[in-house]
Amino acid sequence: MIVCEMLGRRYGDFWALKGVSFEVGRGIVLGVLGPNGAGKTTLVKILTTELMPSEGRAVVAGFDVVSEAERVRRVIAAVPQESRPIDFLTPYEFVLSYLLLRGYSLREAKRRTLEVLKEFGLWEVRSREVDALSGGMKRRVLIASILAADADVVFLDEPTTGLDVYSRRLVWNAVSELKKRGVTVLLTTHYVEEVAALSDVILVLNRGRVVDFAPPERLVEKVPGKYVVEVYGADGVKVQGVSSLEIGDRRLYYVNEAPKVAEISRDGSKVVVRQKSLEDYVLLTIGRLGEEYEDN
Ligand SMILES: Nc1ncnc2c1ncn2[C@@H]1O[C@H](COP(=O)(O)OP(=O)(O)OP(=O)(O)O)[C@@H](O)[C@H]1O
DSSP: OEEEEEEEEEETTEEEEEEEEEEEOTTOEEEEEOSTTSSHHHHHHHHTTSSOOSEEEEEETTEETTTTHHHHHHHEEEEOTTOOOOTTSOHHHHHHHHHHHTTOOHHHHHHHHHHHHHHTTOSTTTTSOGGGSOHHHHHHHHHHHHHHSOOSEEEEESTTTTOOHHHHHHHHHHHHHHHHTTOEEEEEOSOHHHHHHHOSEEEEEETTEEEEEEOHHHHHHTSSSSEEEEEESSOOOOOTTOEEEEETTEEEEEESSSOOHHHHOOTTOEEEEEEOOHHHHIIIIIHHHHHHHHHO
């Protein structure tokens, strides 16, 4: 459903994306992770035909994003980063006009609009001007429109930024619903637990290059050790032969055995022992990549 072959995009001498190749099939949720400036939005813009690649090729739902851009647009739906619905419309009018523009009959568009407004907690505000809605509600209106349309591939660029817990869960449900319908979803987000919970496979980008492309559990396997011991409020004590990472006043130890807490904690420090997670992969891989990025 999405195929990229040596995709690249250049701004002057600077490559925002370079040599990006991957492939995902139908009904797959692809999470895209990477530090600020990694090229996530550039990738989304190319795949949604908003931006031309400088080299390589990309195919979405069987259509080339350059030579068949018009056909790509008919089978995708996208919520771009920081996008908002048109202010002077009501949620009802916005979703309805979106569906009419996509070619649904008035009767079918109305039916779908009413259904999705109820499903997405927008029923009460359906006749209010979008302008008067909160930021989170505005975002919900956009996602509801996408859900109401039958797209083959959906692009969500940081869809939950700034949303409250309830609205975020609604977006998560929407992604699961799309997946159930066999829709391929590309999701970019900085929320690690979100990408871990929703994605079948994760594309990790840094400085426009692919760092990893694997299911979340495979990325977690790359974290050393079996458990993580987090020690707060103590000066970091390095332990011979144990991988560790210091973040502010916290040191994370990646250990194989139920840890010998006494070895690493000091009086008054708080110790938390937990399973390793995708967050650890991000801290160890992307966190460092991000620092490198800042340094240069
Ligand atoms: N129009 C442009 N002209 C020049 N450089 C650009 C342009 N658009 C993006 N870039 C650069 O391309 C790189 C990738 O940007 P992009 O927005 O794709 O990153 P991102 O991973 O989406 O970042 P974030 O997480 O901050 O949204 C950045 O270094 C950015 O400054």
